[in-house]
Amino acid sequence: MALVAASSSSSAQSLPKKYDVFISFRGEDTRSNFTSHLYDAFCRKHIITYIDYQLPKGDDISQSLLQAIEDSYISVVVFSENYASSRWCLDELTHILHCKSVQRQIVVPVFYKVEPTHVRNQTGNYMQAFEKYERDRLKFPEHKIQMWKQALHEAAGLAGYERYDSHTFSDESEMVRKIVKDILQELNYKYPPAELNGLVVVGIVVKLTS
Template structure:
């Protein structure tokens, strides 16, 4: 993959994203993946999702950057995943980051059998065969894609047939946090986030006044700055 090979992996201490979502847009963008993204966002999990519908010949540098700077990659294998060269190039890059950065990789099998993904058989294999025909002159790339599918499908993951994602609405979420933002800013200033020193800060008060909510909001906001 030209894009990933030209992007050298350099050490980094802080991940910009908690999760990178790799998925076939035509299969899951408007259903499973959108619900998953909403659920992660509601938990204040910083998630990268590619909203770009039109792509060039290679995955963009912004995608390479997002993959390299994510702590976890969730790979949503769907029937058409292997028909997309961009999905497979993402997958190769993700596995590279697993080796170089110890990135956590979790496969999600959306209406496909894990063994079909691993062996490129069944409907999933049919999708890959279409792409294989287009790249039959590039045996090295085909080999890298096959190896990546086999490796990723062997990881522990989730089968969508065994769990359900409830569609969650964020409309009431902000109402639960009324007045918290000003407290968060005040505590941030006390913590001295830019300082090289270590600070300990206590939050006290009567039960039910929102101490845990404030602490959680602080954690969600600054946790990505620490290992």
Template sequence: MTPPSIKYDVFLSFRGEDTRNNFTSHLHKALIDKQIETFFDHNINKGDEITPALRKAIEESRISVVIFSEHYASSTWCLDELVHILECMKHYTQKVIPVFHNIDPSVIRNRTGVIADAFKKHEYRYKDSVDQVQRWKDALKEAANLAGFFSSFSKCESEIIQQIVEYILKILNDRSPSDNSNLVGTESKIK
């Protein structure tokens, strides 16, 4: 597959009801403050179809940050995004960074607790689409096995966000040409 042209440094995948107005919005602001071009779902133009616009934004991103939360797996939108993100990781060498927000990675990986409950509903609702449900399960396990960040109620949110931003800056700067002094538009993202 031919990689698409890159428009975004980062794509944020998250369950809106869990994290939109707290962790994710704070992470988004921290990324923007460091001039990291970030796709947040409010970037979709009014009137655009959501699914094609999201798929395109995922493909046009260097890095996807997947913010797993309590209800992430209850959303088939989130699960479809995750499957596409992992496809882009395999085909376009996109970097995927999982963030486990107030949920243990083992709950995601092993599909226990609230994740198991969500999949019982998916299996009932999509009993004629067993393959699709299996893709979601496989994607959750694969993403939960990637090295990532753990944010819990007992940890300082701003410190975790700072660590994530610094990690993203390192990835972006490692991908830059080593001698870019004569190139236009490739100045370092580190301020």
């Protein structure tokens, strides 16, 4: 597999984490279809997963959400048609890439019914989203917009991940199986098999039993 982590101090990566996976997604696009299927597949394989099904309130994402990103070994970013239209998604992505840089967090981009080049180069719907941000410079200053663009360019350009493009799979279930298989393989390096078998699912977040 080709899961890639950024280089950083080994001490940051060795700190224990609360979650195996954090899922970043645009709720209106994928909450009731692909993301719910992916989350369910993670749960069935006993992967400790954080997913926020609540719509964000206010202008900034919550500190608890930022903390959940920091407390995860892997972030799965589900890029969809309207991902860039959500400033909360863009702030999540920026923080995810920060954790990739300083904590060696693994970032897995998934392209759901969107061309990877649209994400990387902000074309198509992604260009339209940024045109709206640029018309409101009082609320979205230039440095903020450029930070978001750079985050999209970096995440969509991670080597080895365009295989998680929905256009290249026969159906969604096949793509879900492939993502889960690859992440399980990565997590095998972190947990002995006995520990993986002892995980249980509790509510929206999967937790370890004591």
